[in-house]
Amino acid sequence: MKSQKLQLMDGIFTILTLAVTFSANVLAQTLFDTQSLIPMTFVLGVFLVSLKTQGYFWGITASLLSVLAVNYAFTYPYYAIDLISPECIASAVVMLIVAIMTGTLTTKIKVQEKIKAESDKERMRANLLRAVSHDLRTPLTSIYGASSTVIENYESLSKEQRLKLLGEVREDAQWLIRMVENLLSVTRIDAEKVQVVKTPTVLEELIDTVLVKFRKRCPDTKVQVEIPEDFISIPMDAMLIEQVLVNILENAVDHAKGMTELTLQVCCADGKAHFYIMDDGCGIQPDRLKDLFTGYLDRTDTPADGSRSNMGIGLTVCAAIIKAHGSEIHAKNRTEGGACFHFALELEDDDE
Numbered sequence: 001m002k003s004q005k006l007q008l009m010d011g012i013f014t015i016l017t018l019a020v021t022f023s024a025n026v027l028a029q030t031l032f033d034t035q036s037l038i039p040m041t042f043v044l045g046v047f048l049v050s051l052k053t054q055g056y057f058w059g060i061t062a063s064l065l066s067v068l069a070v071n072y073a074f075t076y077p078y079y080a081i082d083l084i085s086p087e088c089i090a091s092a093v094v095m096l097i098v099a100i101m102t103g104t105l106t107t108k109i110k111v112q113e114k115i116k117a118e119s120d121k122e123r124m125r126a127n128l129l130r131a132v133s134h135d136l137r138t139p140l141t142s143i144y145g146a147s148s149t150v151i152e153n154y155e156s157l158s159k160e161q162r163l164k165l166l167g168e169v170r171e172d173a174q175w176l177i178r179m180v181e182n183l184l185s186v187t188r189i190d191a192e193k194v195q196v197v198k199t200p201t202v203l204e205e206l207i208d209t210v211l212v213k214f215r216k217r218c219p220d221t222k223v224q225v226e227i228p229e230d231f232i233s234i235p236m237d238a239m240l241i242e243q244v245l246v247n248i249l250e251n252a253v254d255h256a257k258g259m260t261e262l263t264l265q266v267c268c269a270d271g272k273a274h275f276y277i278m279d280d281g282c283g284i285q286p287d288r289l290k291d292l293f294t295g296y297l298d299r300t301d302t303p304a305d306g307s308r309s310n311m312g313i314g315l316t317v318c319a320a321i322i323k324a325h326g327s328e329i330h331a332k333n334r335t336e337g338g339a340c341f342h343f344a345l346e347l348e349d350d351d352e
Contacts, residue, residue: 010053014062021045022069029074038074039091042066046095050102059099067092136179139172146172174217178250181243183317196237196324200348203232203266203273210245210264217246218253226265233348234273240321241345244329247314248277248341256281256338272344280338284331292331293319 025038046066050059070091072081146165150157157165207227214223245264252262259281267274284292293315315331322329322343329343 006054010058013052014049014058017045017049018062018065018069021066022073025074038070039094042070042091043095043098046099047102050099051106055107056100056103059103060096063092063095063099066095136176139176143169143172178217196240198235198237198325200233201236201238201241203227203234206234206236206238206241207264207266209238210242210249213242213246214249217250221249221253221262223249224261224263226263226267228266228268230268232266232268232273234345235348236325236345237321241325244318244321244343245275245277247318251314252277252279252281252339256283258282259338268347271347273347274342274344277341278334278338280334280336283333283337284339286333289331289333293329 021041021044025041028037028041043066046059046063049062050056053059068081072078146169150162150165154162204227207225211223211225214221249262249264252259256262256279259279261278261280263276263278265276265278267276319329325345327344327346329341331339331341334340
């Protein structure tokens with residue numbers, strides 16, 4: 001079905017290009033009374049068709065139709081076909097060469113782009129696997145160590161010590177659950193057959209749900225909320241957007257050293273709801289900004305103490321979710337200090 005649609009689009013593009021080329025030549029012949037530009041104009045049309053369409057078929061078809069058009073409408077005797085004239089044969093050869101060479105070059109470029117895209121995908125997958133391996137190993141090691149200590153030294157440990165160790169086990173288990181949620185979201189978004197189902201969601205209810213989830217995980221961090229007082233409805237997959245907002249807020253807690261303020265701001269402009277998550281912490285290293293959402297984050301600076309760090313995975317999930325909603329997410333360092341994350345979602349149509 002997709003291939004047929006591409007063929008149809010290529011056919012329409014070829015017809016429109018040749019029609020525009022023919023009309024331009026008629027106009028040029030009328031205004032300037034010259035035929036010197038006609039062959040070059042048709043060669044340009046053949047080149048554009050060969051460049052923009054798939055394979056060789058439409059380029060060769062355009063070259064043959066161009067030869068017929070030049071022979072019929074712009075070569076004496078007018079409005080008669082004379083395919084054996086030297087000019088016609090030369091034009092056909094030149095246009096066929098242009099079509100074949102252009103088709104060959106564009107095919108090679110498209111194949112190279114496909115290979116590069118596959119290579120980038122494999123690189124991202126390898127980076128993600130390395131990140132997962134490290135980030136899962138750390139809490140699992142902690143859980144194993146804490147539970148082994150409780151089992152082997154149960155009688156000698158005080159109640160406070162046992163509760164402390166069990167609390168660490170619970171904290172690590174909760175972190176693992178969030179990690180699995182992120183990985184499942186990546187799998188869901190990357191699956192070609194799965195489409196994000198958007199339903200109108202009230203902004204205030206969305207923010208309330210996000211804050212409830214965030215407070216359960218980071219009870220000691222306060223979030224300043226700035227949203228419009230008007231009723232705002234946004235088509236979205238609410239659970240996925242909640243995950244994006246919670247991920248970014250948690251990343252600020254984990255990585256924005258020295259943070260004293262964390263702000264979640266939403267404003268409406270140009271038919272979109274713009275979400276901003278801002279902090280006043282240490283900011284993001286400039287060399288990391290370009291790869292922040294790609295899954296390409298280098299793991300060479302992994303903390304020596306084995307502390308958890310899932311920023312790469314969490315933000316990769318955020319980028320995938322926002323892309324599935326037809327938008328993009330961006331990050332930058334603020335001039336006053338700290339970082340700012342931004343994405344926008346289309347507002348609900350008034351007619352709807």
